[in-house]
Amino acid sequence: MPELPEVETVRRSLLALLPHKKISGVEIFTPTLLAAGDAQAFAELAGHEFCDFGRRGKYLLFGFDNAARLVVHLRMTGKLLYHPAAEARQKHDHARFRFEDGSELVYNDTRKFGRFWLTDEAGLANVSGLSTLGVEPLDAEFSARYLHWQLARHPKAKLKAVLLDQTVVAGLGNIYADEVLFRAGVHPERAAAGLSTAEEERLANAMREILQKAIESRGTTFRDYVDGNNERGGYQEQLKVFQKQGEPCPNCGHTIERIRVAGRSSCFCPHCQPAE
């Protein structure tokens, strides 16, 4: 699933491609893609342009020059793909924005879990999960102090589960939660509220460092993820523990283990990330 670095990479790739392109038409092939807005509302985007390219957590936030807003969540396998010239519709293409210069932006999604919300500024409050997102881990408001306060709200929960909670920190998913916990040297099943101040500082720093590095590497392509140019990410080369169960820990050589925490697979080094 695309997480913060992948969604940010998609955002940046589209920011480099779409400004000043006038929309000539929008086709919605799969109406269930739309959580808000209908085919008629999309058709009314003709003659307008994408002019705002934002992101919150794993949500893409687009604006148009008619004040309409489009929120996109790629979920598991959603891809926004730019084609310099129109192409034949592919299997799993669910929507297409056509531009007057002949180029197009296609939404392709094998699993069909992704969602579009076409709304206005006020309607953003109705986008499920958007208004309750926690702080962006790369923003100035994020700190070990913020993390401490958030972890303290979940005294009985396991740490990994709390890090995946989008109301705590926006944009972390399974890949980066495992990598962050490894970098910080903290076991995924530790009690969220039981960390020392030093551990909370290590965790906050690891989050910033790893997400920043992953954005610089244009995200992680494990299976499906590509950016708007259909280009794979590069951070998979730098992963230390995610999906590496049975392999030696790059720090100490102990075998990396895999357990389930809150229903999600979690890889960690039992030596570098002790349970107590």
Ligand SMILES: [Zn+2]
């Ligand atoms: Zn280790």
